[in-house]
Structure formats: C-alpha cells, structure tokens
Amino acid sequence: MRFTMDTDIRGYGEKPKSRREFFRFIIRWILLLLLGLFGGMAFVRRRCSLPGGPGNGKACGGCPSLAKCKSPYSWLAKPLGSRRTVWQLDPAKCIQCGRCATECVLQPSAVKCIHRFDMCGYCKLCFGYFQPGTSVLTSAAENQICPTGAIRRKYIEEPYYEYTIDLSLCIGCGKCVKTCGAFGNGSLKLQVCHDLCVNCNECSIARNCPAGAYSRVPADEAYLFKTS
Amino acid sequence: MIKTTLLYLLLFLAVDVMAENRFPKPQFEKGYELPQTAVQSPREAILEYADVAVLFGTLSLATWLVLKKRSRKGVFLLSFFSVIYFGFWRKGCIxxxxxxxxxxxxxxxxxxxLSFTATAFFILPLIFALLFGRVFCAAVCPLGGIQDLMILFPVRLPRLVVTLLKIVPYIYLGLGILFAAVGAAFVICRFDPFVPLFRLSGDLPIVLFGIVLLLVGVFVARPYCRFMCPFGVLLNWSSRLSKWHATISPDECVECRLCEESCPFDAIITPNKGQVSEERSSGVQRLARLLLLMPVLVLLAGWSVSRLDAVFSRISPDVQLATAFQQNDKIRLKMMAYEVEAFEGSGIKKEELFLRAKAIQERFRIGGWFVGGFIGAVLGIGLIGVSVRRTRMTYEPDRGDCLSCARCFISCPKERQRLKVMPPVEGKT
Amino acid sequence: MSLDERTCRLYYRMVYVLAVLSCCFSLIVGMLMLANVFTVRMSLPLDMPEIEQLRTALKDNPSDEMLKNKIRDMDLASRRFYFASLTSLGTGSLLLLGGLVFAVISLKTLSVMRMKMPNPKEYVMRPEDLAAAASARWVIGGLSVVLLTASIVTGILWQRNESDVIEISDVHKVMVEGQGTKEKVVVSIQPLGPPPLRADFLTNWPAFRGPTGCGTSSYTNTPISWDGKSGKGIIWKVKVPLPGLSSPVIWGKRVFLTGANEKKREVYCFDSANGTLLWTMAVDSAPGNTNKVPQVNQDTGYAAPTSVTDGRIVYSIFANGDISAFDFCAQKMWLADLGLPGNKYGFSASPVLHNGKILIQFDYGGEDGRTSQLIALDAGSGKKVWSASRPVTESWPSPILIDTGKGFQLVTMANEFVVSHDPDSGKELWRVKCGGSDVAPSPIFAGGLVIATETSDLIYAIKPDGAGDVTKTHVAWKSEDGVSDVASPVSNGDLVFFAHSGGTITCLDVKTGKIVWDKSFDGEFYASPGLAGNLIYQVSRSGEVFIFKADRQYAAIGKASLGEPSDCSPAFVDGKIFMRGATNLFCIGTN
Structure with missing residues (x-):
C-alpha cells in the first residue's frame, strides 16, 4: 500500500483494488473462521477429558465447578453455551430490604413470595400474616402485615390454618418473609417468578440488591428452594 | 455473583436442614393434604433456540431482500416484523x-x-456483515427498526458534526467492554434507550431518553445506530471487509447523481475525481506527523483513562461499600444501611471486601490502559482518516456506514429500468 | 396517477389531520402515563405512614372500632388506587402504542406524499474537500484534547476530593488466606502510594506518645471508667504473644505492637475493631547482624521501643538494633541492622519519622560517648542517609520532633546534654549542659519550651531558639521539684505534670516552673502519663489508672483498672484507649 496523498489510494473500483481486495479476503476469512470456531464451540457440549480434570472423559455438564477443576487445561473447558441461565435470588442471603418490589423493571415486580407448605407450621398466630402485637386474630386490615392483602388464611382444623399467597396481588415486598423468617419457620420465601421475569441481561434488582443475593442459575433448576 | 450460583445449588440442601423449625410440622387429623408449592418454569429451551432460528431466518431473508430482490418494501416489512418479534414480543433481551x-x-x-443465545446473537450478525454488509442493521435489529420507522423528515447534519459524533460509538464500545470485562456492570444494557419502550416499563430517565432519541430520529435518521451503537462499530469493521455488499446501482453507475440525496444516513460516497488536490510533499509530511502523534495519543489516552479507575470503580456496589467503610463516611453508610446490614450478616471480613474492591479498582486501572489506548487509537486513526484522500470514482455506499436499508436503490435510473417502473411525474403531490 | 388532483389533495389533508390527531392523542396519553408512572412508584402500598400511625394508636387502644374502620378504609383505598393505577398504566401503554403506530403510519404517508423528485443541484467540482479535511482534523484534534483533559481533570479532582483510591495497604492476601479461598488476587504493591494527609497523623496515634510525641491527644471523648477484670468498659482484650514494653501504635483499623524475647522478635497487627490478630511478622536477623543477644534489664526487655508508622508502613526497632519495615499487610519492605547497642539496661528509644527518614537516637557510645549517634535511615529502603555523632554516653529517652514555628528540631535528652538536631541533616543546633545519669524520661515541648528531665537531678525548661551551647542563655527555669525518674512528663501547655516512680505526681507551671500542687498516689509510676482533652491518665505499675483533671487544683475524675500490671503509656483514638498490660492488649471504650 502506498501512502500517497492525492491520487492513488483507490476506492472500490480501480486497479490497485486487487491488492486491497486480497487483504480484505484474508482478514475476512480469518475473522469468519474465528467466529465460526467460537460459534461451533457453543454447540459442542463440553466433555471433561482434560488431563488432570476431575471426571476424565465424562460429560460434566458444562463444568459447573470449574473453580474446582484442577486441570491445568481448565481454560479449555470454559463452559461455553449449552447452559441456559435465569436470574434467581438466594433466600439464604436475602435480607428482605424491600427493593425487589421497587427495583424490578416490571411493575409490579417479577419477584413474589412463594410459600413452602412443607416448612409451614400452619400456626394460628402466623408471624407472616399478622401484625406484631395483634390480639384478635381476624383477617381485618389492621391486623395484616401484607400491604396488598395477598395472603389468604383458611381454617383447616384446630389449631391449624392454611396460608396461601395470591400471586396476582403479591408485589414482592418481602414484609411477610421477614417476620416469618425472624419468628416463624421461614416457610415464606421471595423468588423470581419465571413466568413474569423478562430475564434482562443485567437484572435491575440484582444490581441494587444489597445482599448480592441475586445470581444467574441454570434454567432447569430455576428456583432456589425445594418445591416438594 | 454468577460464579457462586452453582455453589448455592449445592448448598441449598444444607441450608434447608438448617432452616428454622421453630414450630413443629402439624399433625393433621382430618386428612388435610399438603398442597404442592407451585412455581412456573422459565421459558422453554426450545423457544430460545427458536429465537436463534428466527434470527438466522431474518438475517438470511434480509440478505436476500437487499442483495437479490433489492426491495426497500421487503426490508421495511421485515424490519417491522423484527421490531414486533425481537422488540415487543421478546422484550428486546437478549x-x-x-x-x-x-x-x-x-x-x-x-x-x-455464556449462553448459546448470547453467542449466536453476537456472532451471526457479524458473520453476515463479513459476507453481506450490515443487513442486520437494515432489517433485523429491533433498535434499528424502531428508529427506522421514525425517519420521517430527515435532515442532513453538517459534516463536522457527523465526524465528531461518529467517534462516540467507539468510546461507548470501549467503556462498555471495560465495565463488562471488569465484571462490574453491563452499562450498554443499563443505558439501552429502547428496551424499556419494548417492555412498556422501565426506569423513567431511560424511558425519557428513549423517547427523546425517537423524536430526534424523526429528523436525524437513526441517531442511536449512527452515533451511539457499540455493536455498530464491530459491524462497521466487518462490513468494510464484506464480500458481497449492496450497491446503489444494479449495474454500472452512470453518475447521474440522482442518488446523492437519497441516503438519510449520509453513507453514500460521492466521486471526487478531478478535484484539486494538495501538494504531495505537504500531505506526506502531515501524514508523518500524524503517524508520530499516534503513539503519543494512545499512551496519553491510556494513561488518562487508567487514572479514572477510582471514578469508574464506583459503579461496583462492593467498591461503594468499601470506600464508605474506609472513609467512615457516616452519611453514605446510612444511605447504604441495607448493604451494611447484609455485609455484616454475611460474616465476610472487611479486609476481604477491601481486597475485592481493590481488585476491581486494579482491574479498572489496567483495563483503563487498554481502553484508553483504544480510544486514543480511534482518535488517531480518525485524524489520519480525514487526512488521507482516496480517489472515488463512482457513487457507492460507504461500506462501513451503509446500513443496507435499500433506500437509495430506487433513485437509480438503472434500478428503475430493471424494475420497469417509471420515475414519478413532476408536479404530483 | 389515475387520481385527479382534488382527490389527491383531499387524501393528503385527511392523512394530515389523522397525523395531527394521532400525535396529539399519543402526546396526551404519554403525559397521563408519565404522571401515572410517578403515582404508581409513589403509591406502592408499602410504607403508609398514616396507616402506621393509626396502627400504633390502635395498639394503645385495641378496642377502638372507629380506628379499626379507619385503617380498613385507608388500606382498601390505597390498594385499590395502586392496582387501578397499574391497570391504567397497562392500558395506557397499549393506547400509546396504538396512537404511535397511527402517528407513524400517517406521518410516514405524509412524508412519502411530500417526497420530491431527486433534484441534484448543479455539479460542482469540490475543491473544498481539502478545507473540509483540515477542519475535520481540527475538530477531531480538538475532541481529543477535550476528552483527554476531561478525563485527566476528572481523575485528578476525584482523587483529591474523595481520596477513595482504596488504601492499598489494606489489601493483600493476608486476610484472604484465612478465609480458605485459594484464589490469588494479584494486587500490585505500591508502598509509596499517595501519602497520608497531615490530618491523618493527628487523628491517629502513629508513634510513641502520639502524634506530638508528648503524650497529648485532642480527643475529648475518651472513656473514664473500666475494669479489666470484669471486662466492663473493655471493648476487647487480647493476649500479646511475646512480652514487650512498647506501646500500641494505631492507624485506622490497625493496631501495631511489638514483642520480643532473647530469641524472637515480632511485630503484631491487630484489628482495632475486635482485637483479632491480623498478622504476626517475625523480624529475622537483619543482614550483618551478629546474632548476639543484647544485654537488657528485666524492666526494659527486648521490645521497649514503640513502633512508628507513616500510615502505610510500620517501622519497629528492637533491643538488638534490628529495625524492620512492614507495610500494613505484612509485606516486608526492608530490614536493617544498626549493630548491637552496648548498654546496660537495653535499648529503648523509639524512632521518629520525619520527611521520609527514620531518626533513631542511638546513644550507646561507651563511656566516652564517642560513638553515640543520631542515625537517619531512608524510610523507603532502610539505607542509612546520614548519621550525626553525639557528645553523650548512654541514654534511654526517645527523641521528639518539635515545630518551633521557624523549623523543625529533633530534641534529644541524654546524660549530660540536652541536644537539638536539625532533623534534615543531623547538624547540632543547640545544646544545654546538664547533670544526671541513667536518663529515662523523654523531653516534651510545651508552651514554647522544651522541658527535659534529668533523672534524679533537675528539670530544665529551655527556649529552643538558641544556637550553640545555650546553657547560660536559654534555660528559662530549672526546678528540683517533681523530678521524675522513669516516666516522661505531660503538659497541656499551661501546666506540666511529672510522675515519679514512688507514686507522686507533681504539677508545675510551665511558664515559671513553680510548683502548683503535688499528690501522692497508691502506686508506682513507670508508664508515662497521657493527656486526652483535659484529662490526664496515669497508669501505675499494678495496672491502676488514675484519671484526673489537668488543672491548677487536683481534681480526681476516676480510677480504673486494667487488672494486670502495666508499664506502657496509653494511646488515645476517637473514644477508645489502647493500653498494653503485662500480657494483654486492651481496647477500652464502649461499643
């Protein structure tokens, strides 16, 4: 290539084009090859056949525990592709600050309170349901903790009451979760509901979560508590 | 955050055992059946693959429409579809x-x-651009599409303004990569002006920014694409290398100049043969000076951006908390009461937080050198670019800037000849 | 083309009206929605202060039906409002979308209808390309300059204002290894990053007897009662592995201490918040060390000198003449050996930092004093910068750095002479001949006078503005009253207090040297007193701490107890006192 000022660095039409065109050809195909390789890797499910790796030759599901992979070649097994991930919050870290209700890009939030019946004590005096110090256990507004009245209380048998959450009313503020966790069995948990979540690339709640409780989890285990 | 994901999964059994059981499990006598806790599963994997398939399909269709069919109407309809599908239906993410x-x-x-979808969305448009030019911008990108719809009364911006604004995407790309590489934030997503519009919900300032951009877009065609879009930079580079690029004329250019005004994006190169040119020696000297200036610019910019580590790292909550602790900033600590509460509950030592914060800052410092150097190089190349003159023989799209939108085709008499359509008659409204 | 002109016009007008209408419609809907967005964000039925108030009221009056009804009504209203706004937001955005679609379509049609034939202007050969290129160069060049300047200025301003470049010394692997994470974070060590501000020196306790070296602190919030035995008023106490008489040095969240026996020498770093031993660094023999065990008195021990820190590195000297420098994260910066100090009680002078140099009063020059020196080491490397010979034999006081207003002086006290040196060159500025032997108390600078105590002899108050031998000219007063033997005095600028090992505290007037009061206490005093605000803290050898006002009348404030013997002087930092007992380090204060 000549650096002539006035005439000869030609555009796309003229004679020295062939040289230019040749360079372009080379670079183009190098780039295409790289992109192709990169994309190809996304298709290939990684198998851990790395010398020194934990499960020699066995598929290790995209190596979830690469941190533990002792292979000096672990960088080869960067878990590319194959795993779909979604945002979820870890109830063990959550401090129920209430930002799930306000920070979500959706209104109302995609975070809702989920009730784990198998952990519930079915208490007559439910700490997640009643305001502290409530004496008359009725479902009147002055007694309820839930700001939207999303928790339903149903009599089962003495002294047990069943509590269910109306997800269409729940705004994910976590008030009930806080008190249930502090005084009760902790059977109420905040979780991102995946029928609502739009799975933003950068989750707005995660960004603002003071406890760093949000993380991407594999889509096939999208809830961070046992469902049964 | 993401790293620990899988750890939690392993841990959560243990957590479950530890969960408080202050009240024993009830012993129901009347045969009450424990309800199942119902949760909705995320979107089916197959639908995600379908997204990629749609992406591939639209890209191929766009290529065919631009290169073979040469149909603006087709491109328009396809981009309308993309806005509906990738925009309003898929909410613009990813x-x-x-x-x-x-x-x-x-x-x-x-x-x-890295998810498969993200990979595909990253490489497919680039591959297509390397082969066929920016067909992705023309008809597939929902952000481009919604702006394209708004091009109503395009005006031409002064050359100098365009030269200046065209540097912005490079800077944005550099910073976006810096913040992502450090693992601090996805700024490009955070300040995406149109995704909130697709979702019909979002942060108010960003929504307003999007609306303003759309309104500006009525007159300045596709302002985001041309003057902000970081992916546009990569597409621009790829498109310059493209094998088959859209041409204005389906045939040999007859230099009738009818297409001159047809591109709202200023992406048509006009011939400059026969123009008065500069003394050769002075040009060479200038070029030499600029080439010498280049490394200075690169180093200087690298240095100055690396010095911004403290500013940049503030985006990370860890750093915010660490600095608040370290300066014992009572006001900020009060504002970050929840963060402090969570931190104290986590049992992590402050030293470790400081360590993490420091590491982030350090990464910003090192990354700053590279990104700053990149920005410096962009400025330097920009200077050289406007100083080197290329002889342009015919009317042709600037391969980097051309969005392959197919608007200019119809202005070419050869194209009309090909389509056998008459030019509109003068005087008709 | 088959349409005639009128139809065309009509059509155009229709589209025009449609465009205007749909634009207006979208605009109105948009405005309404904007307002609605605000109300939704505001009206999240999360914290309703009114309802909360009513609820509290209800608690006092649980059977008030009126109140209950009021709460119920408000609750229902707020929920209704919230969900109604949400619904209208949903419908609004759909309406807006519809409106916009109409607007765009009609506007698009308009723009198509108004489209003109391409009409290229007359072709001009454009020589202006050159000019255009030149102005483009200027513009890009200008942009580069603007961007660079902006980023440099931001970087500089930000760092100056916020100084939040994370304190580098806070970081390193030290803590992380404890966490079990094997992850190695590579952090570059920049021991000489931005130096701390002067204010930091004053708010911390960077050296023996504090920032002034005279045992005074400006904090007034120090605790006045505690009990080491029961733990009352003690934030934490922690066992110090090796014994030593050195006092704690505090910077930020770190407390530094040294300990040594005849074999080992160690520097400790504790977390000031909870007393956790953050790190221990053994000071190995420095190059050139003969590994001889120094001869020490039991009362002095192997770690009598207190460390000194510049906020990034802590420097510690031991009885065998080894001096170490560690950064705050236990990274060894350097190690130097000054040679075995030949003296009968053990080396005890604490180092002083000045202008990137560590100044050490190394007064162990044998009977004729020929080799007594003032040594200056470069703080960055530990290399000797200069040394100045001193006309004295042995001594045990620590030097002090004073600012006379005309410059800094390093004032030293030793047998026979009070000598002032220029801290930058070591040149002797003035000296005062005095008597005495086995001098231990360090001088102080109070009320413009250097107050030096010649053990078992006289107290000298010296004006520090002389030159040469100023024994005859610059001694403001001498006093026989109150001469202390081990502890250094402390002063509030008006009065100066001496603590004698026999348990007497004497208060003299700084200006005249006249005795103001003296008082006997039940205890022996070796540790130097400390002054915080207007309170003097004097610890006795058995660990009782007498607290009294620095006043012309003796006024006891309280008596506290460490619960174990102590010969170390207290360190005061913002509401806390750090004291070293015989075995433990105490942090006194309230959480």
Whole structure:
C-alpha cells in the first residue's frame, strides 16, 4: 500500500483494488473462521477429558465447578453455551430490604413470595400474616402485615390454618418473609417468578440488591428452594 | 455473583436442614393434604433456540431482500416484523448489542456461563456483515427498526458534526467492554434507550431518553445506530471487509447523481475525481506527523483513562461499600444501611471486601490502559482518516456506514429500468 | 396517477389531520402515563405512614372500632388506587402504542406524499474537500484534547476530593488466606502510594506518645471508667504473644505492637475493631547482624521501643538494633541492622519519622560517648542517609520532633546534654549542659519550651531558639521539684505534670516552673502519663489508672483498672484507649 496523498489510494473500483481486495479476503476469512470456531464451540457440549480434570472423559455438564477443576487445561473447558441461565435470588442471603418490589423493571415486580407448605407450621398466630402485637386474630386490615392483602388464611382444623399467597396481588415486598423468617419457620420465601421475569441481561434488582443475593442459575433448576 | 450460583445449588440442601423449625410440622387429623408449592418454569429451551432460528431466518431473508430482490418494501416489512418479534414480543433481551458484554465477560471471567443465545446473537450478525454488509442493521435489529420507522423528515447534519459524533460509538464500545470485562456492570444494557419502550416499563430517565432519541430520529435518521451503537462499530469493521455488499446501482453507475440525496444516513460516497488536490510533499509530511502523534495519543489516552479507575470503580456496589467503610463516611453508610446490614450478616471480613474492591479498582486501572489506548487509537486513526484522500470514482455506499436499508436503490435510473417502473411525474403531490 | 388532483389533495389533508390527531392523542396519553408512572412508584402500598400511625394508636387502644374502620378504609383505598393505577398504566401503554403506530403510519404517508423528485443541484467540482479535511482534523484534534483533559481533570479532582483510591495497604492476601479461598488476587504493591494527609497523623496515634510525641491527644471523648477484670468498659482484650514494653501504635483499623524475647522478635497487627490478630511478622536477623543477644534489664526487655508508622508502613526497632519495615499487610519492605547497642539496661528509644527518614537516637557510645549517634535511615529502603555523632554516653529517652514555628528540631535528652538536631541533616543546633545519669524520661515541648528531665537531678525548661551551647542563655527555669525518674512528663501547655516512680505526681507551671500542687498516689509510676482533652491518665505499675483533671487544683475524675500490671503509656483514638498490660492488649471504650 502506498501512502500517497492525492491520487492513488483507490476506492472500490480501480486497479490497485486487487491488492486491497486480497487483504480484505484474508482478514475476512480469518475473522469468519474465528467466529465460526467460537460459534461451533457453543454447540459442542463440553466433555471433561482434560488431563488432570476431575471426571476424565465424562460429560460434566458444562463444568459447573470449574473453580474446582484442577486441570491445568481448565481454560479449555470454559463452559461455553449449552447452559441456559435465569436470574434467581438466594433466600439464604436475602435480607428482605424491600427493593425487589421497587427495583424490578416490571411493575409490579417479577419477584413474589412463594410459600413452602412443607416448612409451614400452619400456626394460628402466623408471624407472616399478622401484625406484631395483634390480639384478635381476624383477617381485618389492621391486623395484616401484607400491604396488598395477598395472603389468604383458611381454617383447616384446630389449631391449624392454611396460608396461601395470591400471586396476582403479591408485589414482592418481602414484609411477610421477614417476620416469618425472624419468628416463624421461614416457610415464606421471595423468588423470581419465571413466568413474569423478562430475564434482562443485567437484572435491575440484582444490581441494587444489597445482599448480592441475586445470581444467574441454570434454567432447569430455576428456583432456589425445594418445591416438594 | 454468577460464579457462586452453582455453589448455592449445592448448598441449598444444607441450608434447608438448617432452616428454622421453630414450630413443629402439624399433625393433621382430618386428612388435610399438603398442597404442592407451585412455581412456573422459565421459558422453554426450545423457544430460545427458536429465537436463534428466527434470527438466522431474518438475517438470511434480509440478505436476500437487499442483495437479490433489492426491495426497500421487503426490508421495511421485515424490519417491522423484527421490531414486533425481537422488540415487543421478546422484550428486546437478549440483543446483539448487549451480547458484546456477555462475550467480553466470558473472555475475562473463566466461570461466567455464556449462553448459546448470547453467542449466536453476537456472532451471526457479524458473520453476515463479513459476507453481506450490515443487513442486520437494515432489517433485523429491533433498535434499528424502531428508529427506522421514525425517519420521517430527515435532515442532513453538517459534516463536522457527523465526524465528531461518529467517534462516540467507539468510546461507548470501549467503556462498555471495560465495565463488562471488569465484571462490574453491563452499562450498554443499563443505558439501552429502547428496551424499556419494548417492555412498556422501565426506569423513567431511560424511558425519557428513549423517547427523546425517537423524536430526534424523526429528523436525524437513526441517531442511536449512527452515533451511539457499540455493536455498530464491530459491524462497521466487518462490513468494510464484506464480500458481497449492496450497491446503489444494479449495474454500472452512470453518475447521474440522482442518488446523492437519497441516503438519510449520509453513507453514500460521492466521486471526487478531478478535484484539486494538495501538494504531495505537504500531505506526506502531515501524514508523518500524524503517524508520530499516534503513539503519543494512545499512551496519553491510556494513561488518562487508567487514572479514572477510582471514578469508574464506583459503579461496583462492593467498591461503594468499601470506600464508605474506609472513609467512615457516616452519611453514605446510612444511605447504604441495607448493604451494611447484609455485609455484616454475611460474616465476610472487611479486609476481604477491601481486597475485592481493590481488585476491581486494579482491574479498572489496567483495563483503563487498554481502553484508553483504544480510544486514543480511534482518535488517531480518525485524524489520519480525514487526512488521507482516496480517489472515488463512482457513487457507492460507504461500506462501513451503509446500513443496507435499500433506500437509495430506487433513485437509480438503472434500478428503475430493471424494475420497469417509471420515475414519478413532476408536479404530483 | 389515475387520481385527479382534488382527490389527491383531499387524501393528503385527511392523512394530515389523522397525523395531527394521532400525535396529539399519543402526546396526551404519554403525559397521563408519565404522571401515572410517578403515582404508581409513589403509591406502592408499602410504607403508609398514616396507616402506621393509626396502627400504633390502635395498639394503645385495641378496642377502638372507629380506628379499626379507619385503617380498613385507608388500606382498601390505597390498594385499590395502586392496582387501578397499574391497570391504567397497562392500558395506557397499549393506547400509546396504538396512537404511535397511527402517528407513524400517517406521518410516514405524509412524508412519502411530500417526497420530491431527486433534484441534484448543479455539479460542482469540490475543491473544498481539502478545507473540509483540515477542519475535520481540527475538530477531531480538538475532541481529543477535550476528552483527554476531561478525563485527566476528572481523575485528578476525584482523587483529591474523595481520596477513595482504596488504601492499598489494606489489601493483600493476608486476610484472604484465612478465609480458605485459594484464589490469588494479584494486587500490585505500591508502598509509596499517595501519602497520608497531615490530618491523618493527628487523628491517629502513629508513634510513641502520639502524634506530638508528648503524650497529648485532642480527643475529648475518651472513656473514664473500666475494669479489666470484669471486662466492663473493655471493648476487647487480647493476649500479646511475646512480652514487650512498647506501646500500641494505631492507624485506622490497625493496631501495631511489638514483642520480643532473647530469641524472637515480632511485630503484631491487630484489628482495632475486635482485637483479632491480623498478622504476626517475625523480624529475622537483619543482614550483618551478629546474632548476639543484647544485654537488657528485666524492666526494659527486648521490645521497649514503640513502633512508628507513616500510615502505610510500620517501622519497629528492637533491643538488638534490628529495625524492620512492614507495610500494613505484612509485606516486608526492608530490614536493617544498626549493630548491637552496648548498654546496660537495653535499648529503648523509639524512632521518629520525619520527611521520609527514620531518626533513631542511638546513644550507646561507651563511656566516652564517642560513638553515640543520631542515625537517619531512608524510610523507603532502610539505607542509612546520614548519621550525626553525639557528645553523650548512654541514654534511654526517645527523641521528639518539635515545630518551633521557624523549623523543625529533633530534641534529644541524654546524660549530660540536652541536644537539638536539625532533623534534615543531623547538624547540632543547640545544646544545654546538664547533670544526671541513667536518663529515662523523654523531653516534651510545651508552651514554647522544651522541658527535659534529668533523672534524679533537675528539670530544665529551655527556649529552643538558641544556637550553640545555650546553657547560660536559654534555660528559662530549672526546678528540683517533681523530678521524675522513669516516666516522661505531660503538659497541656499551661501546666506540666511529672510522675515519679514512688507514686507522686507533681504539677508545675510551665511558664515559671513553680510548683502548683503535688499528690501522692497508691502506686508506682513507670508508664508515662497521657493527656486526652483535659484529662490526664496515669497508669501505675499494678495496672491502676488514675484519671484526673489537668488543672491548677487536683481534681480526681476516676480510677480504673486494667487488672494486670502495666508499664506502657496509653494511646488515645476517637473514644477508645489502647493500653498494653503485662500480657494483654486492651481496647477500652464502649461499643
């Protein structure tokens, strides 16, 4: 290539084009090859056949525990592709600050309170349901903790009451979760509901979560508590 | 955050055992059946693959429409479809522009899981651009599409303004990559002006920014694409190397100049043969000076951006908390009461937080050198670019800037000849 | 083309009206929605102060039906409002979308209808390309300059204002290894990053007897009662592995201490918040060390000198003449050996930092004093910068750095002479001949006078503005009253207090040297007193701490107890006192 000022660095039409065109050809195909390789890797499910790796030759599901992979070649097994991930919050870290209700890009939030019946004590005096110090256990507004009245209380048998959450009313503020966790069995948990979540690339709640409780989890285990 | 994901999964059994059981499990006598806790599963994997298939399909269709069919109407309809599908239906996430950050983070964080969709959204448009030009911008990108719809009364911006504004995407790309590589934030997603519009919900300032951009877009065609889009930079480079690029004329250019005004994006190169040119020696001297200036610019910019580490690292909550602790800033600590509460509950030592914060800052410092150097190089190349004159023989699209929108085709008499359509008659409204 | 002109016009007008209408419609809907967005964000039925108030009221009056009804009504209203706004937001955005679609379509049609034939202007050969290129160069060049300047200025301003470049010394692997994470974070060590501000020196306790070296602190919030035995008023206490008489030095969240026996020498770093031993660094023999065990008195021990820190590195000297420098994260910066100090009680002078140099009063020059020196080491490397010979034999006081207003002086006290040196060159500025032997108390600078105590002899108050031998000219007063033997005095600028090992505290007037009061206490005093605000803290050898006002009348404030013997002087930092007992380090204060 000549650096002539006035005439000869030609555009796309003229004679020295062939040289230019040749360079372009080379670079183009190098780039295409790289992109192709990169994309190809996304298709290939990684198998851990790395010398020194934990499960020699066995598929290790995209190596979830690469941190533990002792292979000096672990960088080869960067878990590319194959795993779909979604945002979820870890109830063990959550401090129920209430930002799930306000920070979500959706209104109302995609975070809702989920009730784990198998952990519930079915208490007559439910700490997640009643305001502290409530004496008359009725479902009147002055007694309820839930700001939207999303928790339903149903009599089962003495002294047990069943509590269910109306997800269409729940705004994910976590008030009930806080008190249930502090005084009760902790059977109420905040979780991102995946029928609502739009799975933003950068989750707005995660960004603002003071406890760093949000993380991407594999889509096939999208809830961070046992469902049964 | 992401790293620890899988750890939680392993841990949560243990957590479950530890969960408080202050009240014993009830012993129901009347045969009450424990209800199942119902949760909705995320979107089916097959639908995600379908997204990629749609992406591939639209890209191919766009290529065919631009290169073979040469149909503006087809491109328009396809881009309308893309706005509906990738925009309003898929809520604009994940998009190719944001995928830059996923790929970057994957490159820098060995434990980040790069999803197949993100990979595909990143590479497919680039591959197509390397082969066929920016057909992705023409008809597939929902952000481009919604702006394209708004081009109503395009005006031509002064050359100098365009020269200046065209540098912005490079800076944005550099910073976007820096923040993603450090693992601090996905700024490109955070400040995406149109995704909130697709979702019909979002942060108010960003929504307003999007609306303003759309309104500006009535007159200045596709302002985001031309003067902000970081992915556009990559597409621009790829498109310059493209094998088959759209041409204005389906045939040999007859230099009738009818297409001159047809491009709202200022992407048509006009011939300059026969223009008065500069003394050769003075040009060479200037070029030499600029080439010498280049490394200075690169180093200076690298240095100055690396000095911004403290500013940049503030985006990370860890750093915010660490600095608040370290300066014992009562006001800020009060504002971050929840963060402090969570931190104290986590049992992590402050020293470790400081360590993490420091590491982030350090990464910003090192990354700053590279990104600053990149920005410096862009400025330097910009200077050289406007100083080197190329002889342009015919009317042709600037391969880097051309969005392959197919608007200019119809202005070419050869094209009309091909389509056998008459030019509109003068005087008709 | 088959349409005639009128139809065309009509059509155009229709589209025009449609465009205007749909634009207006979208605009109105948009405005309404904007307002609605605000109300939704505001009206999240999360914290309703009114309802909360009513609820509290209800608690006092649980059977008030009126109140209950009021709460119920408000609750229902707020929920209704919230969900109604949400619904209208949903419908609004759909309406807006519809409106916009109409607007765009009609506007698009308009723009197509108004489209003109391409009409290229007359072709001009454009020589202006050159000019255009030149102005483009200027513009890009200008942009580069603007961007660079902006980023440099931001970087500089930000760092100056917020100084939040994370304190580098806070970081390193030290803590992380404890966490079990094997992850190695590579952090570059920049021991000489931005130096701390002067204010930091004053708010911390960077050296023996504090920032002034005279045992005074400006904090007034120090605790006045505690009990080491029961733990009352003690934030934490922690066992110090090796014994030593050195006092704690505090910077930020770190407390530094040294300990040694005849074999080992160690520097400790504790977390000031909870007393956790953050790190221990053994000071190995420095190059050139003969590994001889120094001869020490039991009362002095192997770690009598207190460390000194510049906020990034802590420097510690031991009885065998080894001096170490560690950064705050236990990274060894350097190690130097000054040679075995030949003296009968053990080396005890604490180092002083000045202008990137560590100044050590190394007064162990044998009977004729020929080799007594003032040594200056470069703080960055530990290399000797200069040394100045001193006309004295042995001594045990620590030097002090004073600012006379005309410059800094390093004032030293030793047998026979009070000598002032220029801290930058070591040149002797003035000296005062005095008597005495086995001098231990360090001088102080109070009320413009250097107050030096010649053990078992006289107290000298010296004006520090002389030159040469100023024994005859610059001694403001001498006093026989109150001469202390081990402890250094402390002063509030008006009065100066001496603590004698026999348990007497004497208060003299700084200006005249006249005795103001003296008082006997039940205890022996070796530790130097400390002054915080207007309170003097004097610890006795058995660990009782007498607290009294620095006043012309003796006024006891309280008596506290460490619960174990102590010969170390207290360190005061913002509401806390750090004291070293015989075995433990105490942090006194309230959480």
């Amino acid at each position: 998009c190719s522009i944001g995928a830059i950050q996923n790929v970057t983070l994957w490159l820098f964080d060995s434990q980040y899981v």
